[in-house]
Amino acid sequence: xxxxxxxxxxxxxxxxxxxxxxxxxxxxxxxxxxxxxxxxxxxxxxxxxxxxxxxxxxxxxxxxxxxxxxxxxxxxxxxxxxx
Numbered sequence: 534x535x536x537x538x539x540x541x542x543x544x545x546x547x548x549x550x551x552x553x554x555x556x557x558x559x560x561x562x563x564x565x566x567x568x569x570x571x572x573x574x575x576x577x578x579x580x581x582x583x584x585x586x587x588x589x590x591x592x593x594x595x596x597x598x599x600x601x602x603x604x605x606x607x608x609x610x611x612x613x614x615x616x
Contacts (some may be wrong), residue, residue, distance in 0.1 A: 558611045562609070568608075569604045569605045572601045573601060575597075579597075580594070
């Protein structure tokens with residue numbers, strides 16, 4: 534009878550590739566947080582120099598703020614360990 538051999542450690546689940554994926558998630562999280570910082574900086578300049586009279590301004594500012602909040606949450610979740 535022929536015995537089945539186990540797969541190499543690098544090919545089995547959890548072998549070797551976990552740290553690479555974790556590093557990628559951390560780098561992506563940092564990139565997202567830097568992008569959110571840039572969005573916040575742009576919002577600051579819009580509020581400082583724009584005409585605040587009009588629904589279009591407030592709708593755009595609100596939408597940008599919502600996108601910024603969700604992007605921040607997504608960036609922070611990339612740091613959380615998990616699957």
